[in-house]
Amino acid sequence: MEKTPVLASQSATIAKPSVAYHKKKKFSWDKMWSFLTLVPSLAAVLIFVYGFLGWTGYVSFTKWNSILPDYQLWGFKNYQILFQDYRFQSDLRNLLFFTVFFILACMVVGLFLAILVDQKIKGENIFRNIFLFPMALSFIVTGVVWQWLLNPKTGVNLIFEALGASHPPAWYTSTRIVPSFHVGQIQFGLPIAMIAVLIASVWQMSGFAMALYLSGLRAVPEEIKEAAHVDGANGWKTFWRIIFPQLRPVTVTVVIILVQSSMKTFDLVYAMTGPGNGYVTDLPSLDMFTTTFQANQYAQGSAIAIVMFVLMMIFVIPYLWNSLRKEGQ
């Protein structure tokens, strides 16, 4: 369970050093050709991924904040403006709460569903597919559907009102932030409006966590479970002490994949709520889009992109480093 097939690009990077380990002294045409066939894709990745990454980084230090390119260097000024910005401060707050709750909820719901499906029930395939199905939808579709469902005047609130609720939830139109204390220019806390976005995103992605956990559960050797049973452990104890620790690698994979997908979230929020009432549902990706393509402030937009990149690397680099080290052993 070390490698899941989902992160193809990562397993490719992991595989690279192993070539070096088994280096043969003899020159072989086969080796040569396989190397040559790799060159084009390597070059493409070098230019179109790392090259453009570097270019974005460079632009973020320039004065290019109108349609006309201006490559005069401006130091960290773009970043300075950014971190003083009400909208960007709101973005970081929202991103923090969105990411944390999104991952926790996906893990809990995903693991719960996986355990249910793993009970050797009839029609397991049907359930598995039902839980996995939302993932097949585009985030735009999810966003539009949940926008209707959670619209305070027309959605599920009609049911609440029919049941007699006098103050049904305001969902994504709420401006409340809990707890609310002043940090920088903004109120810090969980924006209640984010809960609506969280519901939609967890609905979409928890099936994915379930699939990973299910394969993790299936990989736990039967003998260990039997041994635990023989030693007198009950079902709960077996799960908590024996099976759950075995799921650690899967959990790491789930977290890494969900972190990077939550940090990039754009389409869901764009379709569902937009920046929201006082930027309560805004995310850096939306800010980046507006800044770059509507305000034509390319350097500012690049700075947002670089901040997002750095945040993502904080999670991904330790994971990659860890995998590489294990591969070397």
Next chain:
Amino acid sequence: MKKKYLSLAGGAVLALGVVTACGAPSNNTGSNASSSGSASTTTHQVEIFSWWTAGGEANGLNALIKTFNKEYPQEKIVNEAVAGGGGSNAKAVLASRMQAGDPPETFQVHAGQELMAWVNAGKMQPLDNLYKSMGLNKVIPAAIINDLSKNGHVYAVPVDVGRGNVLWYNPAVLKKYHLTAPTTMSQFISELKTLKSKGVTPLAYGDKDQLGSVMLWENVLLATMGPQNYDKLWQGKISFNNPQVKQATNTFLELLQYTNSNHSALTWDEADQMVADGSAAFNLMGDWAKAYFQSKGLKEGSQFGWTAFPGTNNDFEYVIDSFGLPKGAKNPTGAMDFLKLVASKQGQDEFNPLKGSIPPRTDANMSLFDTYSKEAMSDFKKDSLVPSLANGEAANPAFETAATQAVTMLISTKNVNEFISALNTAAEENPLS
């Protein structure tokens, strides 16, 4: 086996070569028509770039295209319309095409600072000769031409005029509570109070795309400052520290007390729907809302009513779509032919009734238009013409975005001083011309 590898590698290298070749012209800001390989064909392509993809606007554009094909059979129009309200997506696509040195023959752009962003970047060609040969200076108001010009050169032809300071209302709701269309701010606020006490949403607005909130604020600003000072504010001749700006902002916050709580879930047309179905009484929106009401089968006058926003009775906040000629257009002759049609009386009389807007030419044939448009056309001739911030006329795109953010912040914090200082910062970073 080796042979297979060889051909594979060769294919891959070739594929990469193609990829980099495609990437190359983007570094070259000059216009290299041959790179797209369509230069020497007998029919000439005229790419028309706009965000008119649906409803009356698309019908209007199609009518223009039909006439153009009849008059210029040697040219071939390519309709490059990109969907998305207010052109938010289209502008992003246009910016990347212009950056890449691959401009369309002509593109839709709001008059004023949105056009000037391209002019200042040196991407547009002057159209002085077209204006002279067609005598446009005599039929288009000077204020409008001024908004399309820099240093005495004019850079675009206007095709339609929208009005941004229109207060729409539901006549049945007003009648029920014995109210009349308000003409002053104090009358407006007292009517809002009455409506609130009756349990009707007095003033609906939708700012999911932030258009509704910024337009409401700029209208209160116009009502408070009057057209001269409002104009000076956008020219950078009056500072945002002016007490009138603060006063207007306070009035704006007062109006917000009478609005729908779900405004951030709605776009402008969904807010109009509240007026249409009678759950709200008023909505401030540009006159493109008329087309929305009519598309819902409502009759003008009896089922939806309008008046100028209270305090702006003699002002006309214009929102103008224009077309210009970008440098590096591959088929400038075809582009000029299209611009001639757009600027002609015939073209404007054909386009505007379908779109629901009025022609910028003052010699248009009035009989083609409905009651609302006839009123708007006579107002357009006599009112003070002022630009709209929310629609790109009054300020450059960077300032507009920053001001939009400031209004969004204001709605959530209600902090006027913070709002004023955010506007000042925005004006420092992106000076108003």
